[in-house]
Amino acid sequence: MSNSLLVTFWGTRGSIATPGRSTEKYGGNTSCISVQYKDQYFIMDAGTGIRPLGIEIMRDHMLEEGKYDISLFLSHTHWDHIQGLPFFQPAYHPSFGLTIYGAKQKDDNLENLLIGQMHSNYFPVPMSALGSDLSIVEIDENELTIGEVKISTTELNHPGGATAFKLSVDGKSVIYATDNELNSQFDLEGNLMNEDVMGKKFFEFIKDADLLIADGEYTQDEYETKVGWGHSSMPVLINTSQKAGVKQLAVHHHDPMHTDNFIDGISTDFLKKYQDSEPRMDIFWAREGLTLAI
Ligand SMILES: [Zn+2]
Numbered sequence: 243m244s245n246s247l248l249v250t251f252w253g254t255r256g257s258i259a260t261p262g263r264s265t266e267k268y269g270g271n272t273s274c275i276s277v278q279y280k281d282q283y284f285i286m287d288a289g290t291g292i293r294p295l296g297i298e299i300m301r302d303h304m305l306e307e308g309k310y311d312i313s314l315f316l317s318h319t320h321w322d323h324i325q326g327l328p329f330f331q332p333a334y335h336p337s338f339g340l341t342i343y344g345a346k347q348k349d350d351n352l353e354n355l356l357i358g359q360m361h362s363n364y365f366p367v368p369m370s371a372l373g374s375d376l377s378i379v380e381i382d383e384n385e386l387t388i389g390e391v392k393i394s395t396t397e398l399n400h401p402g403g404a405t406a407f408k409l410s411v412d413g414k415s416v417i418y419a420t421d422n423e424l425n426s427q428f429d430l431e432g433n434l435m436n437e438d439v440m441g442k443k444f445f446e447f448i449k450d451a452d453l454l455i456a457d458g459e460y461t462q463d464e465y466e467t468k469v470g471w472g473h474s475s476m477p478v479l480i481n482t483s484q485k486a487g488v489k490q491l492a493v494h495h496h497d498p499m500h501t502d503n504f505i506d507g508i509s510t511d512f513l514k515k516y517q518d519s520e521p522r523m524d525i526f527w528a529r530e531g532l533t534l535a536i
């Protein structure tokens with residue numbers, strides 16, 4: 243069995259699913275990423291991309307003896323991060339243990355928010371019909387360990403709040419950090435502004451990460467018209483990550499208006515600009531269906 247962290251992108255789109263021919267390369271499903279370590283599954287967010295992941299997990303593990311445990315981490319409960327959950331087949335099946343982790347909510351609890359999404363006004367099947375061994379755990383900024391993998395969190399700059407997750411094992415780390423408006427914390431060159439406390443913590447959190455999957459929804463021009471919406475521009479994300487010594491950056495949470503041609507164009511421009519710059523950092527635009535070993 244491989245000792246790598248196997249990272250697969252099941253949904254890379256931000257805000258709303260965008261199926262169609264013009265998005266088939268980078269993908270139209272909303273945010274969902276799986277990280278496999280040995281025989282364990284860690285899932286980041288339950289956007290529409292979690293549906294095909296569920297089908298694969300059913301195929302691989304339904305007939306195993308005993309319960310197969312899945313850990314699902316929710317960055318926050320905006321639609322594009324939870325909408326796939328009612329379509330995640332293992333959640334319905336007694337062969338699976340499903341633990342959903344998310345940050346403590348300010349005004350409501352996580353369980354109520356997820357039950358609300360499956361209220362009959364929005365969905366025909368209630369959450370109580372889920373047949374898996376389901377538990378919902380609200381986490382603070384403390385660390386937890388699942389098997390050999392350590393999970394730590396930090397808060398992100400997003401309306402209503404969002405949480406980033408870092409999975410660390412064998413001296414390697416994979417970080418999932420969306421949705422996040424870095425532009426009010428870091429300048430265009432990636433320098434922290436005004437000693438911003440949350441920004442400073444974020445910078446420490448991503449330092450030297452082997453893979454950072456992070457919100458780079460907008461071009462700089464687009465960002466200027468969307469200040470306060472809770473998302474980052476690509477140059478601020480890229481420069482901040484490079485300054486923090488990130489080894490590999492996946493630009494994630496693509497804007498629904500960004501077609502494959504558009505992303506091909508901007509990514510080529512950025513790659514040309516950064517190919518000889520120091521410190522060395524690999525950059526790619528997250529693509530649905532892509533798996534990489536860390
Ligand atoms: Zn989002």
Ligand SMILES: [Zn+2]
Pocket residue numbers: 318320400421472
């Ligand atoms: Zn959001």
